[in-house]
Structures are given as structure tokens and as C-alpha cells.
Amino acid sequence: MELEIERLGHLGDGLANGPIFVARALPGEIVSGDLNGNRLENVRIVKSSDKRIASVCSAFKRCGGCAMHHAHPNFVSSWKQEVTIQALATKGITAKAQAIHTSPENSRRRAKLSGKRTKSGSIVGFFGKASNVIQPIESCKVLAPEILAIIPALELFTARFGSRKGQLGFWVLSSNTGVDISIEGIERFSGLDLEWMAEWAKINNVARLSLDDEIICQHQEPSLVFGKVRIVPPPRGFAQATLHGEQALQNAVSWALKEADLIIDLFSGAGTLGLPVAEFANIHSVESDRVLLDAVEHGVRHTQAIKKVSTEVRDLFRNPIPHSDLAQFKAAIIDPPRAGAEKQVAQLAQSKVQDIAMVSCDPVTFARDASILCAGGYFINWLEVVDQFRWSPHIEIVAHFRKV
Numbered sequence: 035m036e037l038e039i040e041r042l043g044h045l046g047d048g049l050a051n052g053p054i055f056v057a058r059a060l061p062g063e064i065v066s067g068d069l070n071g072n073r074l075e076n077v078r079i080v081k082s083s084d085k086r087i088a089s090v091c092s093a094f095k096r097c098g099g100c101a102m103h104h105a106h107p108n109f110v111s112s113w114k115q116e117v118t119i120q121a122l123a124t125k126g127i128t129a130k131a132q133a134i135h136t137s138p139e140n141s142r143r144r145a146k147l148s149g150k151r152t153k154s155g156s157i158v159g160f161f162g163k164a165s166n167v168i169q170p171i172e173s174c175k176v177l178a179p180e181i182l183a184i185i186p187a188l189e190l191f192t193a194r195f196g197s198r199k200g201q202l203g204f205w206v207l208s209s210n211t212g213v214d215i216s217i218e219g220i221e222r223f224s225g226l227d228l229e230w231m232a233e234w235a236k237i238n239n240v241a242r243l244s245l246d247d248e249i250i251c252q253h254q255e256p257s258l259v260f261g262k263v264r265i266v267p268p269p270r271g272f273a274q275a276t277l278h279g280e281q282a283l284q285n286a287v288s289w290a291l292k293e294a295d296l297i298i299d300l301f302s303g304a305g306t307l308g309l310p311v312a313e314f315a316n317i318h319s320v321e322s323d324r325v326l327l328d329a330v331e332h333g334v335r336h337t338q339a340i341k342k343v344s345t346e347v348r349d350l351f352r353n354p355i356p357h358s359d360l361a362q363f364k365a366a367i368i369d370p371p372r373a374g375a376e377k378q379v380a381q382l383a384q385s386k387v388q389d390i391a392m393v394s395c396d397p398v399t400f401a402r403d404a405s406i407l408c409a410g411g412y413f414i415n416w417l418e419v420v421d422q423f424r425w426s427p428h429i430e431i432v433a434h435f436r437k438v
Contacts, residue, residue: 035074037050037051037056037064037074038063038064039056039059039065041061043055044427045101046102046426048060055073056074056077058077059079060082060086060109062083063081063083064079064080065077065080066078066080085106086105086106087104087105089103093172093174096163096169097159097162097174098165100426103175103425107136110425111136114134115134115419117397118397118400118429118431121397121398122400124401126405127401127405127414129417131418131419132418136421137275137421137422138278140179141277142181142275143180143181143208143276143277144205144207145181146203147160147188147203147204148160148202149168149191149201149202149203149204150192150196150197150198150200151198153198156196157170157192158170158189158192159171176424176425181213184206184240187234188204191231194230200219201219202217202218205218209256209258210258211254212240212242213239214240214242214256215244216244216270218245218246231243231251236251241255246269247270248269258304260284260307260310261284261311261312261313262312262338263333263337264333265305265332266329266332267326267329268325275423276422279430282418282420283432286418287307287432288310289434290365290389290391293365293389294365294389295314296364297311297317298363298365298366298367298387299311299367300320300366301369301371302319302367302369303321304329305319305329309330309334311367313340315365316342316343316344317341317344319345320346321345321346321347322349330343330345350370351377354377354378354380356381360381361385365389365390366389366390366391367390368392370399371395372395372399373399374396375403379407382410383406383410386437389435389436390407391433391434392404392432392433392435393430393431394431394432394433395430397431400433412436413435413436414433415435415436417432417433418432418433419431
């Protein structure tokens, strides 16, 4: 059967009437294939779009790490902005993205890789598309050079500790001071194995090695710098995917709140967005993870020439800060998980906080939360799209809300 692709779905698949999902197809294309439920398989492009390009990655056809290598970068940028604007439009909000910040090739500094022992040795990489088969990624155009360089060492590690039945998971972060690695899936190991791991880490310049959240060895503290503050995140602690994207978010938040002198940082994490603002404003960081706030407090104690930074452990989903307690703050940063922060946003909407910098990784929940703020008397002064996950459908948004 032949189908015409009408638009892209939120995961980057082409959508034909039905809807019928067609992987790696673009609007305006005519495709043929075999219908299986609501998906077209064994796809052949009958008529291609002028937005289609040849992939720059030789692993694209087999790897599930990227979804949009076949689309022109300008088309992807426009599409990600349109998805954001359309999500807002469904809530009756008219807005326009004033900019999009797309991270360059080979700039992803954190990744979850998988490893498995094989008959001939081992393999480390990403899973294939809709598959649990690990694909090698030697030609990856996404990962930072430091992560690509450590893959042969991870293969050696996998050959020793991996299983042909199960898989190892490698959480890798390229920090300012070296590669930080946390490993999951090792079932048994001995004291001698720990010695081998420590020596392996030393030989391969691994700053810190952990099994799950237990540190095995640390040859150097893996650090990130937010503003003037040096932070040592815990194993698997959240970090923005690229330094380029992180700086785009930080610059936008700082610009939105430049007139404030007392700011609350909601869902603060390790201070990625709040600590740079501490150069000109007092910050109150609120986060549910005590370990992350410990990292913030340690970094702040060893930093000079910044304003006061206070912290509070609080589950903002179960126990949002009431609008009456927000009265003391001139501005707020809110950067919730993908689910958004409906209850906390409802309290912000009732508050007298003048400026809000909201960061979101989901256009749908962003639009929902934005509509709550707008109903409470705020308007979107501006918004920007940040594309840290190049060649994927993932979208991040930063917006400045101001009280009317």
C-alpha cells in the first residue's frame, strides 16, 4: 500500500491518515510498505521530500540513539519550534520562539551505554531502534570525543564482568576533570575484582568509578562549574546533556531574572540554573534530593564573591510551597521533570512573584503549566527552544513569564 505523510508525530515518526506511523519518513513523502496495526513496516520511499538528506552517521540505519538524521537540520529546528508553539496554541496561548539553540555535533557529555559479552569478546553501544540488540557506535556524531574514546576500555571491562545473558549499563559523564562512570548489572565480584577495577580506572584516566551509587575509586573529583561554583555531583547525578545547551539555559534564566535580588529556585537539582544567578541575587534552592543539595552547599562554602545561597529539602510534588510563602521572593526559577509541576505552578500563579523563568523538557506539560500561570495573571514575555538532543525529537524550552 502507498501512503502520503501528512506531518510528524511527537516522537519524530511520519504520520499518514489514520493515523498510521511511518518511521523516518517526512511530511509530503509518498511511502509504501506493509501495514502492521497502526505502523507501516518494510518502508520504501516512493517520492522523497526536499527536506530529506543523506545521513552523516553510518550507524543511523541500525542504531536507535537518533531518530532524525534523515531530515535537514533547518527543517528539524523549525519543526521543534512549531511543536512548542502548537502545544501552547491548544491552551489558547499565542507565542513565538525568539530563538533556537542547537548543540553542535559530538557535544553530548553524558550518555547511558549498554555492554554485553559475546563469543568473540564484547560489544558496547546503544540499543537498536525498538530492539534490545546492542549496536556499535564507533561513528557516532552525537557523543563527545571523551566518551567515544572510553568505549574500547568499556569493552574490555564488559569482556571481564559482562554476561552473555544479561547486560551491563554504563552511565558516563564527561566532567571538567575527567570521565565519571557508574556501572549497573554486575552480579558478583570479589576483592580482587575491585582491585582490578581500580587499576582499570587509573589506566584509562577515569576520574571516578562507581557500582550503582557506591564509589569504588576516585582518582580525581569529577566536577562541573555553575557560574563561579564548582560542584561535585553524586554518581549518576543529573547534568545537562551538553555544555552548549546548559549555557543557553543559564544565559536565558539570568537574562529573565536580571532585575531580581531574591530568587527561589524550585527543583534546583545541583544548582545548574540557580548558582549562576547567585552572582547578582540571593538564592533559595529547593530540591527533594538531599545528596544534590549537599553538593550545592559544599560548592558554595568554597566559593567567594557570590550572594547568599540557602537550601531546603522538600518534595514539591507532594508538598508544594504555598503562595503565601512565596511572597518574599522577587522571582522564581522552576525546572521540573518531564511531568511538569502542576501543583507548584498553581501556587506560583496565585503569588505576587514578578518574574518566573520556567524550563521544561516536554512541550505538552509546559503548555499545561503555562496556561495555569496565564490564568493567574502572567504572560509569556519571550521563549526560546534549546535542542541539546540533536537528531532526536526531544525538545527543551525556556520561557520568561511576567506578572501583568
